[in-house]
Amino acid sequence: MLTWLKPNIRLSHFVTLLYGGFVSIALIVFVNIGQPYLLLENLGMDGAEGTLTGSLTVAAEVTALLTIGYFGVLADRIGRKPLIVFGAVVMGVAYFLMPLAGTIFALFIVRIVLGVGTTAETSMITTILHDYSAEKARGKMMASVGMLMGIGAVLMNVIVGNLPERFIDQGVDAITAGRYMHWIVVVICFVSAGVFYIGFKPGTPVSREERLPQLELIKRAFAEARKPRIALAYTASFVSRSDLVILGTFIVLWGTVAGRDQGMDTAEAVAAGVRLFVITQMAGLLCSPVLGFVTDKINRVTGLAIGLLLGAVGYSSMWLVTDPIDPAFLPLFILLGIGQTACNLSAQALVGQEAPDEARGVVIGGFGFAGTLGIIFSTWIGGVIFDLWMPSAPFVFVGGLTWLVFFHALVIRRVAPVK
Known part of the structure; x- marks a missing residue:
């Protein structure tokens, strides 16, 4: 594995990066477990969980949109290590405060703070991965x-998601059980900050990347979108990132609400929702090597069309699921996990191929910006229709958007095939 690394990177730096990838996404997805529990148990929500969940996610994504550029500049000035440590500490503070939030306004403030931490964390993991990997082994x-x-995401859900039920079985009241669950995650955040401080390479990069102002980035990214396949990559990012966040945001909530409606207590209901998330994630995780292999072997636009179709x-x-907890519907949730993974992988593969060397940063930035817009749009609408229509509505809505981009891909495959 040492041949995968640039000459100045030690094995200890690489191991820390692997740990960072494992723990960072686990800490980020925990909010999808803890938040439904708090909405039902601490705030006593009954009937508007979807709208509030969507609005909270939008607040976090807008925070990411406003801060990610600043983190990029700081990463070049003070180095990657201080920012990834900062991200882990801020996430720990947010998760400590979250179960103490007694009002919806307070919960919004905590989600914004958490958004700052998660943005620092994810952007630095991506940047460090680029810093450490040799070009020939980046894939x-x-x-x-x-x-x-x-x-990491699966283990966080399997282990931590079931903790409230275990605490309650030992005689702890439901609200305290939720606090204990969150505060265990706080410990993981602070321990991880220490690991990052010790394990990551210190200093600033030898060569600093040119970073455009956000408005200039958007302007140049739209100019690149005049190329049909790059425009397709942007629209694919809009739906594929939405797919990912809709699944993470609403599937646990759906299972939780269904369990509560069937008479379960909050801890049992959240555990039922967590099981749905684990099933979909495991399906996607197990099929990802096959999907990646197939994507590398075929035309990237064709691969994207297949991913979008799935x-x-x-x-x-x-739409067909009447009870998400009923085992009879598990095959559909497995298909959901495979489809989400296929859509995401194929979109990334296309933009990786189509982004020209002279404008790679601009195109990748535009791809990410389109994805963020997709998340904001889909989670806000998804939250509203979760409450006003049906709990499966966010998934059906994103499915409809994905069908539209699938037909777009078929058109591009015909009029602008990859040479």
């Missing part, structure tokens, strides 16, 4: 870190 490094991210079918199939 292997991305695959390794990506696999550990998936495992995603559209998976998300649209949620």
